[in-house]
Amino acid sequence: MKLETVAEEEQIQTHKPEGIIPGFQRALALFKQASTNVPAYKAFLKSHGVDPGKINTPADFSHVPIVTKENYLKKYPLRDLMWQRRVSDARMISASSGSSGQPFFWPRGNQSVEDSVVILDELLDRTFSTKTKETLCINAFAMGTWIAGTYMNSAMWRLADLGHKIVTITPGITKEEIARELEVLGSSFRQILIMGYPPFVKDVVDYAKTRHLKLARLDIKCLLAGENFSEQWRDYILTRIGKKNQPESTLGMYGTADAGIVGTETPLSIFIRRLSAQDRRLYEALFGNDSILPTLVQYNPELRYVEEVDGKIIFTTDNSLPLIRYEILDEGRVFTPEMVAGKLNKLGLKTPSQLEPFSSYPYITLFGRQDVAATFYALIIYPENIKYGLEISSLQAIVTGKFTITADFDAVTQEQVLNLTVELQQGLKPTPKIEKKVFNAVVGSLEHNNSEYNKLHQEIGKKAEPIVHLLEQGNPDFKPGIKHRWFKR
Numbered sequence: 001m002k003l004e005t006v007a008e009e010e011q012i013q014t015h016k017p018e019g020i021i022p023g024f025q026r027a028l029a030l031f032k033q034a035s036t037n038v039p040a041y042k043a044f045l046k047s048h049g050v051d052p053g054k055i056n057t058p059a060d061f062s063h064v065p066i067v068t069k070e071n072y073l074k075k076y077p078l079r080d081l082m083w084q085r086r087v088s089d090a091r092m093i094s095a096s097s098g099s100s101g102q103p104f105f106w107p108r109g110n111q112s113v114e115d116s117v118v119i120l121d122e123l124l125d126r127t128f129s130t131k132t133k134e135t136l137c138i139n140a141f142a143m144g145t146w147i148a149g150t151y152m153n154s155a156m157w158r159l160a161d162l163g164h165k166i167v168t169i170t171p172g173i174t175k176e177e178i179a180r181e182l183e184v185l186g187s188s189f190r191q192i193l194i195m196g197y198p199p200f201v202k203d204v205v206d207y208a209k210t211r212h213l214k215l216a217r218l219d220i221k222c223l224l225a226g227e228n229f230s231e232q233w234r235d236y237i238l239t240r241i242g243k244k245n246q247p248e249s250t251l252g253m254y255g256t257a258d259a260g261i262v263g264t265e266t267p268l269s270i271f272i273r274r275l276s277a278q279d280r281r282l283y284e285a286l287f288g289n290d291s292i293l294p295t296l297v298q299y300n301p302e303l304r305y306v307e308e309v310d311g312k313i314i315f316t317t318d319n320s321l322p323l324i325r326y327e328i329l330d331e332g333r334v335f336t337p338e339m340v341a342g343k344l345n346k347l348g349l350k351t352p353s354q355l356e357p358f359s360s361y362p363y364i365t366l367f368g369r370q371d372v373a374a375t376f377y378a379l380i381i382y383p384e385n386i387k388y389g390l391e392i393s394s395l396q397a398i399v400t401g402k403f404t405i406t407a408d409f410d411a412v413t414q415e416q417v418l419n420l421t422v423e424l425q426q427g428l429k430p431t432p433k434i435e436k437k438v439f440n441a442v443v444g445s446l447e448h449n450n451s452e453y454n455k456l457h458q459e460i461g462k463k464a465e466p467i468v469h470l471l472e473q474g475n476p477d478f479k480p481g482i483k484h485r486w487f488k489r
Contacts, residue, residue, distance in 0.1 A: 021058050022362070023301030027316040027324075028061060034322050037084050040076035041067075041324065062307070066314060066327045069104065081321050082107060089320040092154075094147035096257040103451075106147065106257050109320030115303045116155040116261045121162060123264055126357060127248055128193065128221050130164040136189040138181060140196030140204060141225070142455060143172040147257045148225060148378075152195055166193070173200055173459045175207045182213055191219040197226040197378030198233065198252075199416040203460060205240040216242020225253040226378025228295045228366065231277050236414045247274060254297045254366060258328055259317045262306070263299030268358035271351060272296060272340065285343045286335075290367055294332070298361035306364060308334040313364060335363040374407040374487055376418050377464070379452040381405065383486035389445030390422065390438070398434055400425055402478050404488045405466070420466040423478045430470035439468045 034041045035052035045052060048065045055061055067073070072081075079085045090107030124130040137156050141148035149172060156168045167189070171177040173196070186192055194201055201222055208215055220241040234250050243249040248267040255261045265273075273296045276283040287294050299306060305316040313330045317323055340363055344351065351359070374381045383405075390399050402423040410417055422438055424430065443465060447454040457464040471477055 021301075023303075023305040024058050024061070026302055027305035028056070030316060030318050030322060031055060031061065031064065031324050034083075034324055038081065038322060039085055040072070040080040041322070043076070043080075044072055061325075064325050066309065066325045067323065068327050068329075073104065078105070078107070078321075083320065083322070086320075091320075092150060093145070094150065094257055095145040096147075103145075104257070107320045108147075108151070108260070112260045112319045113151070113154045113158060115317070116151065117158045117162070118303060119261050119264060119300060120155055120159060121164075123251070123266065124159065124164065124166075124193075127251065127267060128191065130159070130166055130193075132165070133190040134165045135167070135191050135193050136181075136185055137166050137168040137193045137195065138178055139168055139170045140173060140178055140194055140200060142197075142452065143170060144455075146452065147260070148197075148255065151255075151260055152223075173197075173456065175200075175204045175460075178204050179208050179211050179213060182208060182215070182218065183211070186218040191221060193221050193223060195223040195225075198224045198229045199227075199377040200460075202233070202237060202414065202416075203463070205237060209240065215240060220249075222250040223253065224250060225255050227375040228292070228368065230293060230409065231274050233409060233414055247271075252295060252297065254295060254299075254364065256328055258326065259304065259315060259319070259323065262304050262315060262317075263297035263364050265296070266298050266355075266358040266361070268351060268355040269296045269298050269363065271355060272344075275349065279347070279349070281347050282343065282349060285347070286340075287365060287367075292367075294368075295364075295366040297364050297366070298358060299364060301362055306334055306362070308332070313366070331367040333365045335365070337362055374405050374418065376407045376416065376453075377456055377460075379450065379456060381407075381418075381446070381450065381453065385446050385449050385453070386420065386442055386486075387445075388449055389441040389443075392441055395437065395441055398425055398428060399423065399438065400473065400478075404477065404486060406488050415463070418464075418466040419469065421469040421471060421477060423471055423473055423475065426473045429472060435468050435470055438470070439466070442466060442468070 032052060035045055036042065044067065050064060055064060079087055083089055087107065089109050091110060092108050094106045094108055095103040096106065128135070139149060139153055141152060143149040149170070153168060153170060156166050160166045169181055171181060182192065194204065201224060205215060222237065229252065234247060237250055238244050238246060241249070247270050252265040253261055254263045273293065276286055277293055303317070307314040311331055312327055313332045314325050314327050315323070316325055337360055386403055386405060387401065390401050390403065400423045404421045406419045408417050408419055409415070420442060447457060453464065
C-alpha cells in the first residue's frame, strides 16, 4: 500500500552501518546454511542464478530472490524444503486455514516454540508479572491442526518450566465452557490470562455478563491474535473486564502459520498507537493516509529478520522448514526504534519513562492483505468460499456472481458483522425469497469449503452468519469494465 502522505525521505528505512544491522548476521548465517543443506532452497537459488558465496552484506542480501508459497513452497516436495530432507526434525505439523482451497501444512520443530518462549518470556513477566502472580491461562484459540491453539499451549508449558506461574486450560472456542472455568476456577488464581481471537474474546466477556459473572474481581488480562482491532474495541473490552484506562491489559500478537509469533504489541506500541489515534500528525507520520488504524507491533530482530519491500512485509526465520526472505503478502511498514523516536521528537511528543524497557525494539505496522476477502473471527475468508455458493445452478439465473464482502464492527455493540452484498441479474429486484436462497447457498459453501468457518458456525451460531444485501444490476457498487474487488475495506 503506497503511503502518499509520508515524506519521501521517510520511505527508506534508516540503516546502521553494514554488518551491524540488528539480526542481519543471524539471517545471513541462516541463508548460507540453507543454501547448502536445504535441497529445495539450493535448487531455488540455482534456478535464479544466485551464488551464495557472493551474498555477504545487507545490500547483497536485499537482492536475494523473495520466496512465496507459489514460487517455492508449492513447487518443491515437503521433504526437500526441510533441513537435509529430514521430516522428523519437526515435532508437530500445523495447518493454515485452507480457506484458499487447500490448506498448507507447516512442520514445526523445537526452534519455533523456543522462539515464541523468548518473545513471551520478557513480555509476560514485564507486563503481567507472570513470574510472581499465579495465573490461570485460558487458551481460547481454536484447537486442532490450526497453529494458534497448539502453538500457544506449547509456549505456555515451556514458560511454566522457566518459572512463570502459569497453569493452562484448553477450552478452545466454547464460551460456555470458558464461563464455567471463570466461575469455578477464577478465584483460585491471582489473575486470569485469556488468549484468543479478538471477536471471540468479546463473545466470552459479553456472555460472562449474561451469566452475572463479576469479571472485574478476577484481574483478567487478554492476549489476542488473528486480526486487527480498533482502540474503541479495546476500550470496550477493558470496560467489560474492569480495566478501564489500563490498555496494556490487552496485548495483540502478530502471528502466522508460516512463522509462529512474529511480533507483539507492547505497552509502548499501544501507547504510541493510541496517541496516533488522537494526534493526526503522528498518525500520518506512522500510517500515512490509511483509513483504518493499522496494527502496531514490536519484534525481536534476532529471531525475526524483517524487511519492507514495495510495501510488503518480508521475513527470514529459522525452523524445521526455514524461510529466507519470505513474502506472506501482508502489507505494512518497518520502522527502526530511532525512526519512531525521531517522529515523536519532531512532533514534541514524549513517551512515559516506565515504557523505556521496550524502546530498543523495532516496529512493524500492518495494513492487511489485498488478496484476502475478509478476516472474520480471525479466520480468513477468500472470494472462492463465496463464489462456489453463488455458482450453484439454482442461482445462475438470479445473481451475476459479483459480490463484495466486508467484516465490520457495529458502532454500538462492537460486535463483528460479516456483510455480503450480491448483484442480481438484470431486471430482478431484491426480495426476501431471493435473499434467503443466497443466504443458504453461501452459508452452505462456507461450511463445506472452509473448515474453520464450519467449526466457528457450530460454536457461535447466528453470529457467524453473513448479513445478505441484494443490489439491482447497474448499481455503482458493481461498476462494469474494471477488475472487480471482492473485498471492500
